[in-house]
Amino acid sequence: MAVATKKPSVLSKSALAKVDQIIARHKDQPGPLLPVLHALQAEFKYLPEEALVRVAIGLDIPLSKIYGVASFYTLFNLRPKAEHVIRACESAPCHVRGAKEVIEALENALGVKVGEDTRDGRFTLELSSCIGVCGVAPAIMIDDEVFGNLTPDMVPGILARFN
Amino acid sequence: MEFYRSHVLVCAGTNCSLKGNRAVREALVQEVARRKLDREVKVVETGCFGLCEQGPTIVIYPEGVLYCQTTVADIPEIVETHLLKGRLVQRLLYKEPVATKPVQTAPELDYFKRQVRVVLRNCGLINPEVVEEYLAQGGYQALGKALTTMSPDEVIATIKNAKLRGRGGAGFPTGLKWEFARKAAGSRKYIVGNADEGEPGTFKDRLILEGDPHSVLEGMAIAGYAVGADYGYIYIRGEYTLSIKRLKLAIEQARKLGLLGRDIFGSGFDFDVEIRTGAGAYVCGEETALFESLEGGRGEPRVKPPYPTDAGLFGQPTSINNVETLANVAPIISRGADWFRSLGTERTPGTKVFTLTGDIVNEGLIEVPMGITLREVIYDIGGGTKDGKTFKMAQTGGTSGGCLPQELLDVPMDYDNLAAAGSALGSGALLIMDDTHCIVDVAKCFARFFEHESCGKCVPCREGTMRLYQLVDKITRGEADEGTIPLITALAEMMYKSPLCPLGQTAPLPIMSTLKYFRDEYDAHINEKRCPTGTCKAIAARVQVAD
Structure with a gap:
């Protein structure tokens, strides 16, 4: 299974216990897989392969199907990302208000291209489809926080808040 | 209940929170306490007021005075001048783009004058986290009326009679x-609230859920009674953290008051609601893809028929309704079908919530009667284009809708008229663009969106969206020739007919509409290798190399 090219670190005993708790909590509700994956993602910030193996056994769902589901949705990560994930919107309403320039400013400030992590492991820069705050376009999300009405010169100040 | 002489409403919607509303509210609470006014003046957090461009907004009742673009530094003056001395803080009043005199209260604003608020009746007026405020506005009375005085068939007849059509974009008659x-056979039936609002430019459902979550729950419970369903799911985007929080709280409050749960209003009717969060896939807004996702699979659409009303969620009869549709239900039950039909147009009564985005003065959320023209929305309510630039086009219905030029500004906004104009009402997104934007560059942006969001299940969409993007991209690079547009046209013809779901079927529509109305700009790129607005850098670079 090509969940990750490099083998993820082995989860601790307490982490595995957490995984089992999450499975137990959702096991009996109809359609438990997405709620379980959401809970795992919240716990580990990505979906570790070992955890998914336990989910497969615990929910009696083939691991191949779980991989198919986990890789389908953009909010689920199959590899650890940097400490902060920046999701920049480039849908039409943001595009029209100058998202391109904002994304270029992000790339320049971070020294990475879209889709890459900074070398110090602090930021991942991703493109995102609409994040639903088009009234304040162009907008980006850093982790759970939204920043709107952006101009390129605001980028360094926003990034500084995460240092 | 305690009595206050003034209520100060501070918008706590996401758009205002991006502009520092929390600090403004905290400063207000502190300043009011410091001036020892806290027994006379109450600071209330409300949902979105709609005028996002002017946020953070503060409305002070009973006068109804509206202050715009407030900052922490303005608070001492507002408290001292307005709340203590009873005078207006002139400099914070809203100024119409053309008028000379500042406007005191919200209803006087051009922005609000043309609006009719049914769905947004409580947004910006009540604290969405306090159920008593919803009850005080007549909340849950419609549910009580339905459960205790109407049969399920009567509820359905009322909704049918009101001619309520689905506000998610398809416009199917809700009744x-x-x-x-109701008539389908099944061991259990479900109501699903579709809050997977992924259409770029649309954020109405988020603001409805942030501003008035109980209105959606009430609509779902009435739907459950009508259909014979005892359980409902709200499938909401994972990105909508504030909506999820308020919805969770609202469900708990409703359960505590017996407005959800067993034997509601002693009628013997049971209904409960559960929230499920999406995980970032545009296609899940399509009803059958949403069911797949909710059941724990990849969000890939199913072949229809069977339709959801026969075999939907978990294979059972399901009514899936958009958030805005559900928020319309309680007012129709309370005030009757005739009242609802008195709003809007003959074929599409009622109102529509639109989100204004792009190069428009008043970006934000509005609710207007169906049938209002695009021109009225853009100029009378939206305040026209930003910075006095020239209007180029408006895209209605979000990224899957068409682009309309100046000549079509007088088209009435409803499902049928916009479809006839080669566009769509869709979810109510309105994207305004001025003439600094290159039409081909914008078309490329649309094409990339669909290429990224195609779920990959059916070939015409998976391959078609990719080829469409490549062809438009070629034009922006100056690599297209006379065969490119015929190829796009042939591909579009195929895609209108063959994909499984509306994602693929509508993907070519925005591009074809730009071709229809702005063909000369395409021709400049293809024949003269020139981008008239200078947006397409690759074409310029190519021409330089050739020279």
């Missing part, structure tokens, strides 16, 4: 959908 689900 008919409920009737199909």
Whole structure:
């Protein structure tokens, strides 16, 4: 299974216990897989392969199907990302208000291209489809926080808040 | 209940929170306490007021005075001048783009004058986290009326009679959908609230759920009674953290008051609601893809028929309704079908919530009667284009809708008229663009969106969206020739007919509409290798190399 090219670190005993708790909590509700994956993602910030193996056994769902589901949705990560994930919107309403320039400013400030992590492991820069705050376009999300009405010169100040 | 002489409403919607509303509210609470006014003046957090461009907004009742673009530094002056001395803080009043005199209260604003608020009746007026405020506005009375004085068939007849059509974009008659689900055979039936609002430019459902979550729950419970469903799911985007929080709280409050749960209003009717969060996939807004996702799979659409009302969620009869549709239900039950039909147009009564985005003065959320023209929305309510630039086009219905030029500004906004104009009403997104934007560059942006969001299940969409993007991209690079547009046209013809779901079927529509109305700009790129607005850098670079 090509969940990750490099083998993820082995989860601790307490982490595995957490995984089992999450499975137990959702096991009996109809359609438990997405709620379980959401809970795992919240716990580990990505979906570790070992955890998914336990989910497969615990929910009696083939691991191949779980991989198919986990890789389908953009909010689920199959590899650890940097400490902060920046999701920049480039849908039409943001595009029209100058998202391109904002994304270029992000790339320049971070020294990475879209889709890459900074070398110090602090930021991942991703493109995102609409994040639903088009009234304040162009907008980006850093982790759970939204920043709107952006101009390129605001980028360094926003990034500084995460240092 | 305590009595206050003034209520100060501070918008706590996401758009205002991006502009520092929390600090403004905290400063207000502190300043009011410091001036020892806290027994006379109450600071209330409300949902979105709609005028996002002017946020953070503060409304002070009973006068109804509106202050715009407030900052922490303005608070001492507002408290001292307005709340203590009873005078207006002139400099914070809203100024119309053309008028000379500042406007005191919200209803006087051009922005609000043309609006009719049914769905947004409580948004910006009540604290969405306090159920008593919803009750005080007549909340849950419609549910009580339905459960205790009407039969399920009467509820369906009322909704049918009101001619309520689905506000998610398809415009299917809601009453008919409920009737199909009611008549279908199944061991259990479901109501699904579709809050997977992924259409770029649309954020109405988020602001409805942030501003008035109980209105959606009430609509779902009435739908459940009509259909014969005892359980409902709200499938909401994972990105909508504030909506999820308020919805969770609202469900708990409703359960505590017996407005959800067993034997509601002693009628013997049971209904409960559960929230499920999406995980970032545009296609899940399509009803059958949403069911797949909710059941724990990849969000890939199913082949229809069977339709959801026969075999939907978990294979059972399901009525899936958009958030805005559900928020319309309680007012129709309370005030009757005739009242609802008195709003809007003959074929599409009622109102529509639109989100204004792009190069427009008043970006934000509005609710207007169906049938209002695009021109009225853009100029009378939206305040026209930003910075006095020239209007180029408006895209209605979000990224899957068409682009309309100046000549079509007088088209009435409803499902049928916009479809006839080669566009769509869709979810109510309105994107305004001025003439600094290159039409081909914008078309490329649309094409990339669909290429990224195609779920990959059916070939015409998976391959078609990719080829469409490549062809438009070629034009922006100056690599297209006379065969490119015929190829795009042939591909579009195929895609209108063959994909499984509306994602693929509508993907070519925005591009074809730009071709229809702005063909000369395409020709400049293809024949003269020139981008008239200078946006397409690759074409310029190519021409330089050739020279």
